[in-house]
Amino acid sequence: MNEMEKPTRVVVIPSPGFSHVASILEFAKRIVKLPNGIHVTLLIPTIANNGSPSEASKAILQSLPSTINYTFLPPIHDQELPQEAPIALTAQIAVSRSVPSIRHALMSLTSTSRLVAIVADLFGIDALILAKEMNLLSFVYCPSTAMTLSFCFFLPKLDDTVIGEFKEISEPVRIPGCVPVPGRDLPNPVQDRNSELYRNFLQRCKQLRFADGILVNSFREIEPGPIRELTEEGRGYPMVYPVGPIIQNGSGNETKFDQCLTWLDNHVPNSVIYVCFGSGGTLSQDQLNELAMGLELSGKKFLWVIRAPSESANASYLSGNNNNGGDPLRFLPSGFLDRTKKQGLVVPLWAPQAQILNHHAIGGFLTHCGWNSVLEGVMNGVPLIAWPLFAEQKMSAIFLSEDLKVALRVKANENGLVEREEVACVIRRLMEDEEYREIRRRMQSLKNVATESLQEEGSQNKILAQFAVHLMKN
Incomplete structure (x- = not known):
């Protein structure tokens, strides 16, 4: 198969956890409907002794269009993971340990497809090292709010300026573009600054700036403040695409x-x-x-x-x-x-x-x-x-x-x-x-x-079209 005959393909890497897999899968369904003829391969990290995929997971995967295929990567075993670690940290480490398997899968795909990009879940950001290695575009998919994404970009500054635990701050934290948040209501991973979970979360937030783009499951009408902050030129952020709302329309069972x-x-x-x-x-x-x-x-x-x-x-x-x-x-x-x-x-x-x-x-x-x-x-x-x-x-x-x-x-x-x-x-x-x-x-x-945002002329299709243009430039 010569290069002209190969389909253009995006590789999508979720982190373990049904809600993250479901959201990024729905995103994949959106991009294969674009007129650019993009195909998607989903590489799913797994953890041994964690039970088989749920009925809901199986039903979603079995209902995928032919332009999306998926592979469960070899499971990461308990001895490769920290004992009694928080689930967020376990999910992140599972993806990191799966990088060799992901590399092998990518090399196999190059024989049948023209790879242009890797899209990794927020917990799977370590896999993006392979994008640089293989001269692919790198994107992070954030299944949460634009507020969460704004906080992730803000955390390194907060870490530099605040002494002690965030939950002990007397004044609410002013995340750029967002309603003030009491320190005790900030995300769980930042509630203990001496923990490995916090250090890993902080490092992941710093890594965000090195992606070619970030896709966030939100839209301007619901989060105008943080999205304005994230997309304003001169802020030093990667290109941010508010591709939401992305939801399931039913799982098939x-x-x-x-x-x-x-x-x-x-x-x-x-x-x-x-x-x-x-x-x-x-x-x-x-x-x-x-x-x-x-x-x-x-x-x-x-x-x-x-x-x-x-x-x-x-x-x-x-x-x-x-x-x-x-x-x-x-x-x-x-x-x-x-x-x-x-x-x-x-x-x-x-x-x-x-x-x-x-x-x-x-x-x-x-x-x-x-x-x-x-x-x-x-x-x-x-x-x-x-x-x-x-x-x-x-x-x-x-x-x-x-x-x-x-x-x-x-x-x-x-x-x-x-x-x-x-x-x-x-x-x-x-x-x-x-x-x-x-x-x-x-x-x-x-x-x-x-x-309205989901209509043919709505904001979601316009943002996805901009993303597709970015992809096709590679």
């Missing part, structure tokens, strides 16, 4: 979960609160009990996607919806299912979230503030209850509740527990009070501009 939609069909509009902590969020047993009793106490209809409890808030992150704790329903308070059988529906592990949020019966969404979930809420105009668990979710909760004003945030007690009375109170506020109408109005406005 929704028919297994018709019970959710059938149950919702029997309820009046805006009457049900949907409760889900994403593909990896978990609650402690005490917190699960308080949430259950709070839902019951609220008196409101609910649809709750439940996972077995854990003391780690992101225990299921790397394994997606695989459940190592047995049937999660057995962890519910005694008699809860019987007492609430006319009030709510509890679904183990997974539910068709995109379809649920689009259902007329849904009046609110209690979410961990993962950006994929938030965007799905926005695209369906559903008011939010913000219950952040890990990563940058506390920062996102500040953005949603204090900047956009489309969410109410739960308040924890001095021990970090959100008590049942608080759960019931915030649900009633969202579903009954005057502020609900204001939140719904603001969320509907966001839905409208987000929908």
Whole structure:
């Protein structure tokens, strides 16, 4: 095959973790639809003894168009990873350890394709060394907010100017272009500056400036401040492409979960609160009990996607919806299912979230503030209850509740527990009070501009076209 016959190909490298794989895959689907005839190969790092891919992951991968193919890289074994390391650090190191396998895969692809670029997940930035090595363009895909990206660029300066822990700063941190954030609500990786996690995160933030471009899953209408800051000439940033909103339109296995939609069909509009902590969020047993009793106490209809409890808030992150704790329903308070059988529906592990949020019966969404979930809420105009668990979710909760004003945030007690009375109170506020109408109005406005951005002449296609031009110059 001569060079003219070879398809133009972009190699995409996610980090382990269903939410990161899902988001970057949806991005890949967008770029293969561009008129440039771009193909995509997904090289997926894996971790041994981490369970097989979840049903949702398999369904997404099996539904890919012919212009996207994927390969699971040889697994990284436990002895190659630090023991009891935070999941974010584990994911990053797994990608770093996979660089030899990625190099081998790239060399194989050169015989059949004209490689032009590598797009790596934010946790997979170490793989971009191969782009320089092979004279390819290098891009970072940020599946989170533009606010998070702005913070990443700002962190080295913050590190140089602040003494002590950020959570002890008396004044909120002013991230360029963003609403001020209390130090305690900055992302989890920066909460202990003496940790290896912090040092790795800081190094990753410094590496961002060496990429040829950064793709962020956001759009100007939802984050005008940080996007203006990131795209303004003279700031010294790489080219930033706000390619959002990128969300899943369904994973292909929704028919297994018709019970959710059938149950919702029997309820009046805006009457049900949907409760889900994403593909990896978990609650402690005490917190699960308080949430259950709070839902019951609220008196409101609910649809709750439940996972077995854990003391780690992101225990299921790397394994997606695989459940190592047995049937999660057995962890519910005694008699809860019987007492609430006319009030709510509890679904183990997974539910068709995109379809649920689009259902007329849904009046609110209690979410961990993962950006994929938030965007799905926005695209369906559903008011939010913000219950952040890990990563940058506390920062996102500040953005949603204090900047956009489309969410109410739960308040924890001095021990970090959100008590049942608080759960019931915030649900009633969202579903009954005057502020609900204001939140719904603001969320509907966001839905409208987000929908417009996805139209043929919308901002997403224009930004993706600019990205494609950048690609084809290589």
